[in-house]
Amino acid sequence: MPFEPIITGNVGVPNAWEIDVYESRGGYRALAKALREHQPEELVDLVSKSGLRGRGGAGFPAGRKWSLIPKGAPEVYMVCNADESEPGSFSNHELLDWDPHSLIEGVIIGSYAIRARVAFIYMRGEFWKPTGQRMEAAIAQAYARGYLGRDILGTGYNLDLHLFIGAGAYVCGEETALLESIEGNRPMPRPRPPYFPPSIGLYGKPTAVNNVETLANVPHIVLNGAEWYTRLGNPPRNPGTKVFSLSGLIKRPGNYEAPLGITLRELLFGYGGGMLDGRTFKAVTPGGTSTPLLTAEHLDVRMDYDSLPAVGTYLGSTGLIVMDDTVCIPCAVYHMSKFYQHESCGKCTPCREGTSWINAILYRITHGQGREEDMPLLLDLSDNMGGRKTVCALGDFAGFPVTSSIKYFRQEYEYHIRYGRCPTSCQPAEERQWTISQP
């Protein structure tokens, strides 16, 4: 793997989160270049030309998002989404732990590009030690060195950056729920269209919401140029790298930065070291549990924003939870369904009711009380929650593991319904009482 990591370059460097270490490794040079040599619009252009796509899941072009911010708006906000709650994703967490300054630098450049004077980093509530503390300290250091505050680097640009810490809710990762959370409201997503955050966002003002990894790429693009970036990864539509989180039943779980477009096989068997001894690969969540599963027949698919939709799934937040032949798929999916039932904010009826029903039906299937009609019922429920029938995509997400697992592992559901037990000995009985509680 002869490959130079871009955004994880500081991970593992002792005290990388200290500003002196960061600066000694070239940190904040991009900021100086951006502010001194570029007009804001030029930076929007630069990022557009680089082809950088949002790493939060949807892959929306970052430059295009910034260009949607109305020119000359008196008040504009930049918000970094560091909520990372997608089951299976832990790449932002590691970046934040090691390299808070590269995010801060990205946030400042992004803010300047859209002419924001106030920016927020919204971090999930569980990230406090050491993540939140390091970020708080890093922000203080950046203020002290004149990278934040008034007249940044003598250029006349002013920016305040707030670290805003949540209190535990998956839906806060959804950009409009996140904005509601900052505003002090119950964090429920806002209906769109007609207005998206770039026109009406935080406090009703134009706002760009960008993921941690998206913004962490920006300083590198400023330093090395758009041209350089378009040659990485899987150009032209999927340039750059992505930090993939590998977990579950795999030899070497961890975060791996790899070019977009890498095959699933290379990721799992190269970077991840393959399956545990004597086991065979069965299924994986390519982008966290909120994306349809992939199976052994998909090992040669390329991991990027366009190749995965071609096989019916998404890159999402690249949280790959690996399941091998010892895992009973209906039990695993039951487990995922608990998450959505718990995290549905309750605003939209299809999602609020549907997630509970799916959870209850999967409970009975995995507990020897499955019924003949349960599989069609699950598909029907998923269908009624998905396809933009809800304000945010959580409704779609909750259905994905269900529909995809029925598609690829129908016989395991049938086995459960017919014989009342797992087709594999997935879990010793004494553990079941804890992991499978009554909904």
Place this chain on the structure above:
Amino acid sequence: MSDGLRLSAKTRAEIERLTTVYPVRRSALLPGLRLAQREIGWLPREAMDEVAEIVGVDPNACYALATFYDLFYREPVGKYVIGVCEGLACHLGGSGRVLGWLKERLGIGPGETTADGLFTVRTFECLAACDRAPCALVNDEYVGPLDEARLDELLRELRSHPNWSRVSGVGGRGSGASIPDPQYPTPDPRHSTTDTRHPAPGEGRS
């Protein structure tokens, strides 16, 4: 203060300060509740009412947040909250076993607190540390991967250190480096944009 349900002058002042830091006062609500819980350990109604009063919103706004977020406790919890991750990766890694060991050792399951008030066991959804499965969040510290020996060591440590979450090296990537509480500078309100009242910041929702 005296009854353990109210905020100290220090915390009140800190929340007061937060109301001037953000472009809009109400944004101090969630951080205010976090501070209140950090001081008291949970969110009694009295404390929520105080936060609401300082921020200048209806108390219902606080209850609406406290009932929504997972990390807010509306009942007293033990000194150490052991939150076992039950996300899929941790589940595959044996979170069920961890809960079983805790039941054996402490006699409690998720949602329960030991009689001596030392431990509460709860579960979490994915904590974004799946490479350390099965992991747990113990107060503010990440611990994992947990096996039986590590769990016993953790419980021993918790029992013997009066202020564990400050001294431990068990948790945290980069091994819980003890960072001093940083001084977060107050952004200058003059150049923080001012007239930013949202037309109706969630009025009528809660």
